[in-house]
Amino acid sequence: MSIRARVLDALGTVYDPELDEPITSLEFVTSCDVSADGDVDLRLRLPTSQCAPNFAFLMAADARDAVRRLPEVRGVTVLLEDHCTDDEINAAVNRGQAFAQAFPGETEGELDALRRLFWRKALVARQSRLCEALLAGGATPEEVTARRAADLPDEPDARRCLELRGQLGIAREDDAAAFVLPDGGAIAAVDLRHWLRIARLIRTSLESNGGMCRSLLRVRYDLPNPEEIAA
Amino acid sequence: MYEKDGEKYFVVDGHIHFWDASPDNWVKGQEKYAKGWIECFHAYQGLGPAETHWPIEKFQKYSEEDFVSDVFDEGYVDVGIFNPTYLKEWYTDGFNTTETNARLAAKHPDRLIVNGRWDPREGEAGLRRLEEDAERYGLKGVKLYTAEWRDGSRGWTLRDPEAAPFLEKCAELGIVNIHVHKGPTIWPLDKDAFDVRDVDYAATSYPELNFIVEHVGLPRIEDFCFMATQEPNVYAGLAVAVGALMHARPRFFAKVMGELLFWVGEDKMLFGSDYAIWEPKWQVEGFVDWDYPDDQFSDYPAVTTASKKKILGLNAAKLYGIDVPEEFQLPTEAETPAAREDAQLVEGAA
Numbered sequence: 205m206s207i208r209a210r211v212l213d214a215l216g217t218v219y220d221p222e223l224d225e226p227i228t229s230l231e232f233v234t235s236c237d238v239s240a241d242g243d244v245d246l247r248l249r250l251p252t253s254q255c256a257p258n259f260a261f262l263m264a265a266d267a268r269d270a271v272r273r274l275p276e277v278r279g280v281t282v283l284l285e286d287h288c289t290d291d292e293i294n295a296a297v298n299r300g301q302a303f304a305q306a307f308p309g310e311t312e313g314e315l316d317a318l319r320r321l322f323w324r325k326a327l328v329a330r331q332s333r334l335c336e337a338l339l340a341g342g343a344t345p346e347e348v349t350a351r352r353a354a355d356l357p358d359e360p361d362a363r364r365c366l367e368l369r370g371q372l373g374i375a376r377e378d379d380a381a382a383f384v385l386p387d388g389g390a391i392a393a394v395d396l397r398h399w400l401r402i403a404r405l406i407r408t409s410l411e412s413n414g415g416m417c418r419s420l421l422r423v424r425y426d427l428p429n430p431e432e433i434a435a
Numbered sequence: 436m437y438e439k440d441g442e443k444y445f446v447v448d449g450h451i452h453f454w455d456a457s458p459d460n461w462v463k464g465q466e467k468y469a470k471g472w473i474e475c476f477h478a479y480q481g482l483g484p485a486e487t488h489w490p491i492e493k494f495q496k497y498s499e500e501d502f503v504s505d506v507f508d509e510g511y512v513d514v515g516i517f518n519p520t521y522l523k524e525w526y527t528d529g530f531n532t533t534e535t536n537a538r539l540a541a542k543h544p545d546r547l548i549v550n551g552r553w554d555p556r557e558g559e560a561g562l563r564r565l566e567e568d569a570e571r572y573g574l575k576g577v578k579l580y581t582a583e584w585r586d587g588s589r590g591w592t593l594r595d596p597e598a599a600p601f602l603e604k605c606a607e608l609g610i611v612n613i614h615v616h617k618g619p620t621i622w623p624l625d626k627d628a629f630d631v632r633d634v635d636y637a638a639t640s641y642p643e644l645n646f647i648v649e650h651v652g653l654p655r656i657e658d659f660c661f662m663a664t665q666e667p668n669v670y671a672g673l674a675v676a677v678g679a680l681m682h683a684r685p686r687f688f689a690k691v692m693g694e695l696l697f698w699v700g701e702d703k704m705l706f707g708s709d710y711a712i713w714e715p716k717w718q719v720e721g722f723v724d725w726d727y728p729d730d731q732f733s734d735y736p737a738v739t740t741a742s743k744k745k746i747l748g749l750n751a752a753k754l755y756g757i758d759v760p761e762e763f764q765l766p767t768e769a770e771t772p773a774a775r776e777d778a779q780l781v782e783g784a785a
Contacts, residue, residue, distance in 0.1 A: 252475040253471035253475055254471060254475045288468060325657075402661075405657045405660055405661075406657045408656070408687075408690045408691060409655065409656045411690070412654075412656070412680065412687035412688075412690065412691055413653075413654040415680070415683075415687045416482075416683075416684065416687075419481075419482050419679070419683045420478050420481075420482070423481030424478045424481075
């Protein structure tokens with residue numbers, strides 16, 4: 205596996221915090237050049253010049269961190285392009301500085317709370333897809349809420365749910381509940397359908413935002429326009 | 436008006452603009468933002484049907500003739516509501532101001548409603564100006580742009596104590612329709628810039644006012660729906676939802692509409708084209724033809740001809756006191772309340 209392939213793999217673990225999708229599949233990575241000595245030159249792009257600077261910063265900083273972790277990489281330069289705060293973000297990220305240093309005087313803190321809020325939304329949305337599949341397959345609400353983490357299928361939504369639970373500090377051992385409230389609490393069988401109503405709304409929001417971001421990126425960079433992606 | 440299959444629709448376009456974003460109007464030193472802003476809008480236009488796309492030069496500044504043709508002659512709009520967006524930090528004469536809108540409206544009496552604006556950061560002078568504007572333009576509504584930059588400040592919220600005198604003044608002057616832009620914004624930096632909780636607070640404090648959340652809080656439609664379901668005086672402005680999704684992402688559009696119909700209800704949804712981002716013509720035609728694509732959506736509330744008549748015009752006509760001729764009215768007053776179920780789990784849900 206080439207260094208570049210490993211760098212791209214690492215970038216596949218960097219998520220758009222708002223959409224909970226990797227920046228690679230969202231096509232936010234414009235280019236990734238790796239020199240023979242292991243210097244990585246990374247260029248990023250977003251659907252609009254006005255995308256929220258906080259999320260833009262997180263993606264640029266996370267991308268740098270993910271690539272720097274690779275032992276074969278000597279240095280990384282991240283260049284976010286065509287964004288209204290690209291100069292501020294690039295300067296801070298490439299110096300390894302925090303968000304508040306990128307925008308001195310304009311923030312009251314770092315972005316951890318914001319990140320956690322969107323982890324919780326992502327967990328709700330992904331769990332709901334798994335729950336709905338079980339109910340559609342004939343499981344009762346009691347059976348669904350009685351499931352354990354060990355019963356989760358080995359597929360992307362379930363793997364991501366466990367990852368998100370780890371990040372949120374929610375138990376994810378084999379005997380922990382398969383589905384939880386975003387504060388880690390249990391979902392009662394009697395509440396399951398109501399919870400799914402709310403979860404579906406959150407999922408619709410994340411999915412339609414993702415769809416809109418993809419559409420805008422295609423228009424902005426004149427990318428090939430594949431068939432309408434099934435929602 | 437629009438007529439299809441023997442049904443007549445009275446069209447109130449709740450969200451239209453007449454802007455000037457041409458380079459001559461860019462503030463020196465702020466060109467990056469002025470250019471980026473209008474290019475961002477232009478990209479949104481790209482989400483509509485290809486034959487409705489404009490070149491960027493026309494999109495930066497279009498003529499009165501374009502406006503009249505696109506909105507009235509081709510676009511089926513009976514009454515349009517101008518919602519101003521000043522953005523004077525970036526655009527010398529403003530992007531789309533009440534003054535400019537009023538000059539155009541004066542040429543089309545009874546067809547255009549001019550909304551005002553206020554900004555709590557202007558204090559006492561702002562209150563005086565609101566009174567003057569109310570008198571001059573006969574204001575029934577304002578558009579608030581909480582993310583607008585001003586003298587180093589990059590936004591405010593309806594919870595700010597400084598906002599209270601302005602809301603009280605609106606109630607006093609009969610400016611009952613408070614349109615709040617809760618769509619794509621940038622600031623504040625360290626929080627989620629799309630937060631709608633300040634609308635919740637204001638809607639509870641001022642039950643005599645109507646709060647129309649523009650762009651249905653996209654991209655935080657979930658937060659908007661949870662809030663709207665608990666506040667009887669909160670309405671969904673559909674501008675952007677129709678334009679950005681109906682053509683480009685029809686299945687997502689169906690889900691978003693289904694959720695809005697479920698949580699907010701067809702009596703509290705208002706059509707808006709967001710012209711000139713998108714022309715009203717294809718949106719009105721498409722919306723009248725629209726239904727859920729297949730039975731995967733059977734769980735959502737049905738959408739009927741009556742629902743579409745309300746959303747396209749009758750709901751907004753009520754809020755603005757617009758006389759709607761008998762032929763466009765629904766035969767009997769049939770209100771369909773949305774979900775009133777307890778959304779307390781919401782806080783726990785996300």
